[in-house]
Amino acid sequence: MAYLTLSDISKIYADAPAVQDFNLDVEKGEFVSFLGPSGCGKTTTLRMVAGFEIPTTGKITLDGADITNKAPNQRNVGMVFQSYALFPNMTVAQNIGFGLRIRKENESAIAARVKEMLAIINMEKRGDSYPYQLSGGQQQRVALARALAIRPHVLLLDEPLSALDAKIRVSLRAEIRSIQQKLGITTIYVTHDQEEALSLSDRIVVMNVGVIEQVGTPSEIYNFPTTAFVANFVGTLNTANAEVVDPAKSIISVDGVPFETAKDLKSSKKGDKVRISIRPERFSFADEQKKDNVLDCTIENITFLGSIVRIQILIGNTKFYMDIFNNPFLELLKVGEKGQVTCSREAVLVLNE
């Protein structure tokens, strides 16, 4: 049985459902991210795990115990907030030790645990500082230490890096992942930043308008999105309307140009409309070895994005993006020139609407 289970969870407010039919099993020590746009229900779901919201229907179990209706202060769940939520009247050390004092642990045990936590977040010398004396990144590290100090069953992080600048975000997310792996703590992380979710998680739950769109590893979510929403939300993507041409050979046509896909289309009929997606990096310029989907194209635009070069190509009448790695000796066709590109059968994904 999974460590944390959310079964048939829904949350309905007076005006509209916020979360519907949410089912998820989280294993002990797993890092799961809820990813989706604003209003998709990811924070509401997290708050239901924390106990700040009670589900309208469904059940939440943690380590075998039903916690659906338990008060937040009875769940032993650590939470980190976007706005840090450090207690302004307490020092860093007092903040970290707060949960332990509430549990009436003895002072020497609290002092030892606070010291240990300060070491984990590399802030050994800031124990006597007040929150207002710390930078945003430092405050969030203290908030993380405070949540971890109580040895929670589950650590919940609600967009913890959103208020920080880009550079600190990247370094702190690596720190969060490293601490999580070191302590082996089961973690749920809410974010709308796909890069954060992809880089941190063991599994990602992609949500949209209150329902789960797809659950999978970062690689599965990125490489094999099962719905048009996931495909569009995660990473840059080419999507196009297509028509089934030969179901037996899995050949479809995009505006008259045939594409071969790895998807089994035997259940489809000739003429069925489908929607396909191809990641930009799955295209490459055709060479003699490549036999799948060799397609004539015209170069429409070339953009340098640092480590990659994004090329807009026209295949038939449909525009696609192609990403290739930049290198100093790269020789490219010029805008307006014609050439050939290729992509594997596996790169052509047929999406569920």
Added chain:
Amino acid sequence: MKLFPRIRKVPFWSWIWFILGTLYFILPLYATFNFSLRMQRDVIGFRAYVRAFEDPNFLETFLFSNVLAVATIIASIVLIVPTAYWIRLRLPEARRITEFITLLPFVIPAIILVFGLIRIYSSPITVPFTGIELFRPLTNTRAGTNILIVAGYMVLAMPYMYRSVDTGMRTVDVRTLTEAAQSLGASWFAIITRIILPNIRAALLSGALLTFAIVLGEVILASFLGVDAFGPYLFLLGQHRAYEPAALSFVTFLLTWIAMGFIQLLTGGQGQAAGAH
């Protein structure tokens, strides 16, 4: 090299308004002080102060009003802090009606309040339709009257106390701090006493100071309820003497200023920081 390089240039009209404002507050105070020193003809001295302090009623009523003020402050905090907290946390829709209620003491004169209190609490309080007596008339006993006057003071101080507390709560993210404390295992009592109260300390002290000033100077409630408080004493003194009331008024001013300085001392450093985010 400039002597005071860090002094910012303040516009001329700002100085004018500042000086006018200062004179508006300082001149009456100076006039009162000056008058209080002239009890003896052609002699400047503290005789009025000595006379005022010699009166045993002064100390008695002053100390008693202090006790009433402290009781009012404690009762107000117990009533208003959880109310304002709950409205911010769970009942934002009740905010407007609560603000309206807290403003009522501005439009309903104290005389109406005191007659209402006397009318209701001068007869026994019974269980409706049964005649079973719950409480004897509160106005019949000294303790009961003191409870009534503290309740009355709470009403009079409510606009100031509620606003101070509510403003204090606005400066901290009450909801998130509460949730953070809850996730760490804190009970409601622990959240209010360890998180909310310390973080609105400056606001509480301001509200307490205003309440203190109201109680010390209040005349109507104390007179009609027959309580020997400082307000009626000062009023009576003013009717029979000229210089002592001026001396005592000035002393009251001084005490208020000292209390404000005390608040600054207590909250000037960490108290300000507590609101910072």
